[in-house]
Amino acid sequence: MQVSERGTTMEQLNEMQLKTVETQLKELFPQSQQVYGYIFQMNRVMADPIQVFVDHWPEFNVILCKPPYEKEGDLFKDTCVFTKDEASFRNILGENNIIDWTKFLCLGTSLCYEEMVMAVASERKVPVNKVSVCHMMMLQDPSRLPPVESAIESMISSLDESHSDIVNKTWKFGNTENSFQMIRSMIRHYPSCCVLDAESQQPIAWVLTYPSSAMGMLYTLQEHRGQGLAKALVSSMSRRLYSQGFPVYCFVEEENTLSYSLYTNLGFTEDPQYRAAWFDFNSL
Incomplete structure (x- = not known):
């Protein structure tokens, strides 16, 4: 249990409680999707530690997932x-x-x-920046996904840690x-897909999975665009995630109309009333 200086308590969930809360959060989609995705991974993958706190148990109002901040990065x-x-938040x-x-x-x-x-940032005199606002796109029915062309399918593989640098730079x-x-930790622990160049065997397009289980970092090198690689990767990755029981979803920035069209055309849908947002405090 973690206690604040004002007396409010936050209880850190244990292994059994994490399994229970995973089921509870599934009934609260789409708002709970991202926290659910973190806990889904935690219940299945031994990766970098994440702490999960609730204000009350088992009837919580707030659930918070955060890294323990033990090492650089x-x-x-x-x-x-x-x-x-x-108000609880x-x-x-x-x-x-x-x-x-x-x-x-x-x-x-x-x-x-x-x-x-x-308002809270202002009260605390902490600099804050709204970094990103995103559609949250979810795939309920993978049967709508188009087949991947055999020529591209033969080039699809998974990223390995040696590819961390090119993903990071782009x-x-x-x-x-x-x-x-x-990124290296994501490649090591979570599903990824990439298209490898036939000659160099280096990735020319890729998509990763975040610790929240969301697909992300979809990217195709400039000289290989227009070949349907992104469409093939999203289709392949979605089938793989779905077959393993993962929630199949992603975040698309509001201004990224190309990606929004790509996911929509592949059968991803959203709750039009919901947007996810990220805020940075005390910029690095």
């Missing part, structure tokens, strides 16, 4: 919050011992809490040592 990892009640953000407001923090939550998040939020370490 941990600060780059997101803290993610799902809440049923804005605000109370948690107001507690010094739950969120360390002296360090960099990337917070992922629903866009509907933007005003409250900004990712919008990457090209730092912290992001490199995060």
Whole structure:
């Protein structure tokens, strides 16, 4: 149990409680999807540790997933919050011992809490930046996915850790040592797909899985675009994730109309009332 200086308690969930809360969160989609994805992975994969806290158990209002910040690079990892009640969420953000407001923090939550998040940052005199606003796209029925062309299918493989550098250099939020370490961990622990060049056997297009189980970092090298590689990778990865019981979903930035069209055409849908948002505090 973690206790704040104001007396509010947050209980850290144990292994059995994580299995229970996974089932509970599934009934609260789409708002709970991202936190559910973290816990889904935690219940199946031995990867970098993530701590999960609730304000009450078993009837929680707020559930918070965060890395323990034990080593360099941990600060780059997101803290993610799902809440049923804005007042409870605000109370948690107001507690010094739950969120360390002296360090960099990337917070992922629903866009509907933007005003409250900004107000808390202002009260604490902490610089804050809204980094990204995204559609959350979900695939319910993989049978709608088109078949992958045999010529491309023969080139599809999984990324390995030697590919971390090229992924890091091309990712919008990457090209730092912290992001490199995060990407390498993702490749090591979670599913990925890539298309390998026939001659060099180096990746020319790829998609990864975040610790939240969301597909992401979809990218095709400039000189290989227009060949349907992204469509093939998303289709292949979606089938793979679905067959393994993963939630099949992704985040698409509002301004990324090409990716939005790609996922929509492949059968991904969204709740039009929901947007996910990420906020940076104390920029790195």
